[in-house]
Amino acid sequence: MKRSEINTILRDTEDLLEKHQFHLPPFAYWSPEEWKQKGEEVQEIVDKKLGWDITDFGQGEFYERGLLLFTLRNGDVKNLKEGTGKLYAEKMLIVEENQVTPLHFHWTKTEDIINRGGGDLVLQLYNATDDGELQDSEVAISVDSIRRTVLPGGTITLHPGESITLPTFCYHTFWAANQPVLAGEVSLVNDDDHDNRFYSEVGRFPEIEEDEPPLYLLVNDYKDYYDPREQ
Numbered sequence: 001m002k003r004s005e006i007n008t009i010l011r012d013t014e015d016l017l018e019k020h021q022f023h024l025p026p027f028a029y030w031s032p033e034e035w036k037q038k039g040e041e042v043q044e045i046v047d048k049k050l051g052w053d054i055t056d057f058g059q060g061e062f063y064e065r066g067l068l069l070f071t072l073r074n075g076d077v078k079n080l081k082e083g084t085g086k087l088y089a090e091k092m093l094i095v096e097e098n099q100v101t102p103l104h105f106h107w108t109k110t111e112d113i114i115n116r117g118g119g120d121l122v123l124q125l126y127n128a129t130d131d132g133e134l135q136d137s138e139v140a141i142s143v144d145s146i147r148r149t150v151l152p153g154g155t156i157t158l159h160p161g162e163s164i165t166l167p168t169f170c171y172h173t174f175w176a177a178n179q180p181v182l183a184g185e186v187s188l189v190n191d192d193d194h195d196n197r198f199y200s201e202v203g204r205f206p207e208i209e210e211d212e213p214p215l216y217l218l219v220n221d222y223k224d225y226y227d228p229r230e231q
């Protein structure tokens with residue numbers, strides 16, 4: 001992806017967040033120059049990969065297969081092992097109309113996906129086998145704490161205000177219908193390095209062509225702009 005394309009996506013996201021009156025923390029809007037001035041006080045943001053995350057899943061077609069996320073809070077896997085500390089995570093997602101997030105499940109993380117506004121959010125669901133294949137069995141899930149079942153490959157549509165709880169080993173893919181969706185994710189600690197199982201191989205972070213300076217940093221940019229040892 002070109003940096004200019006990423007900057008355009010970020011500006012469009014700002015407009016959508018303003019429309020829905022959804023506010024992000026101040027660090028969302030720190031410039032690259034401001035990041036260079038930060039010291040150890042912001043280490044948790046970097047370590048827990050909080051902030052902007054834009055992916056085209058290695059396909060080079062963001063608006064067809066991609067996702068924008070902003071991680072607001074996240075704990076650490078060691079918190080889960082110890083049973084103390086921050087055991088949860090929260091993300092903001094922008095799902096464009098007909099923009100598909102590829103089929104995947106999580107080994108450890110149970111998550112709630114919430115439609116916070118905009119169009120409808122459509123999820124297609126399958127149960128996973130222990131070795132990551134698709135089961136030919138009904139999928140049992142909860143929509144706003146009401147039990148539901150769907151056939152393998154069936155869909156659930158979330159209207160604004162509705163949410164779904166996705167357990168572990170539940171394959172899901174999703175996209176927006178009618179118009180872009182402002183979505184939320186509330187979950188157990190998020191571990192993108194080890195807890196995501198995509199049905200088909202995908203890329204995670206895009207290769208970026210630096211055709212202009214970053215508007216805001218993505219989580220995979222921190223290493224290039226933040227060094228507390230220089231402060």
